[in-house]
Amino acid sequence: MSLFSYQIFDAVAKQQSFLRAAENMYLTPSAVSHSIASLESKLGFSLFIRSRTGVKLTSEGEALLIHVRTILNCEEQLQQEATQINGLGKGTVVIGTFSSVCTNWIPDIVKSFEILYPNININIMQGDYEDVIFWTKNGIVDIGFASLPIKEKLIATPLYKDRILCVTPRDFKPIHSTYVTIDDLKNHSFILQREGYSADTVLFIKKHNLSIRSQFLIDNDQSILAMVENGLGISLVPELILNKVRCNVNVYPIKPNEFRTIGLITYKTELLSPATLKMFDHILSYIKSNNLMNL
Structure with a gap:
């Protein structure tokens, strides 16, 4: 089994499509299909479930x-x-x-890193908490x-304590003029981030046994604040x-x-490439030099 066949397998798994994997690797769809079929034959089991809409991994796959990704x-x-x-x-x-x-953070991190290491390519993938862990x-x-913390067995490096704040419409009046208490939050309509983004808020709600009404689940920061601004509820961000x-x-x-x-997570330190190790150290340096490390 060749390294190239593993690369094709990885590409199909990422794209969930033989066609898109072929386009990304500058191959013909038939070449990708033949490679996967040959790999399945050598392994003795199917790697993908085929359908009209694309492919998805079998449990064996x-x-x-x-x-395979460890090898790559x-x-x-x-x-x-x-x-x-x-x-x-x-x-x-x-x-x-x-x-x-x-x-x-990312724009400054990438810009300053590229000045130091112009030949290292940087790719950014944005998602929610669960996406990044996966x-x-x-x-x-x-x-x-x-x-942090996370349940998965990954290496975690804490970086920054980010305060949770309460965002309200302008006419909201807490018991105290400069801060809100748990009592202020009870029985209000909340605008929450959807599952995957809301782990911190959910932990807060459970910790304080809050029974709150939530009408909206949003995954865009600006949208949450716009809905609060228009009096549709309050939020914790x-x-x-x-x-x-x-x-x-x-x-x-x-x-x-x-x-x-907020922290950095990696799979196994010994598997990190030299370029990744440079980026890891650069991120730590960025946090420290900007006085962000407040743990």
Whole structure:
């Protein structure tokens, strides 16, 4: 079984389509189909379930994919190590992130990294918390930003404590003029982030045994604030979200203070390529140099 056949298998799994995988790898669909069929024949089981809309992994394919991506990561690591020895500094790093980090940190991180390492390619994938964990666990991204702690067996490095704030319409009047308490939050209509984004808020609600009414589940930061601005409810959001968006709303700290912990997650440190290790260290340096590490 060749490395190229593993690359084709990985591409089909990512694209969930023989055609799109072929386009991405500059191959014909028949060449991709033949490679997968040959691999299935050698392994003795099917890797994909075919349908009119595309393909999806069998349970056997899912189990094998983890090992295939480990092999591909090792190959990438070998190639990058060789080019580093030759002083070329080449490679590719794929970063998984969620909206507020992507908006506030990623542009500066990427720009400053490219100045230091112009020959290293950087790819960014944005999703929700669950997306990033899945991508990291399955080798789709090399490094992920996540809200800690996580249940999966990944290596987590805490970076930043992000305060949870209460966002309200302008006419909302808390018991205390400068902050809200748990009592202020009871029996209000809430605008929450949809599942996948809302882990921090859900933990807060469970921790304080709040019984709240939620009419809206949104996955866009600006949309949440716009709905609050129009009097449709109140919301709980991390402070980082508010740095790049503007709406005519009131923002209150919560007493007692609540935080989410933003961190980096990786699969196995020993499998990180030289380029990924450079990016990992660069992110840590960025957080420290901007006085963001407040743990």
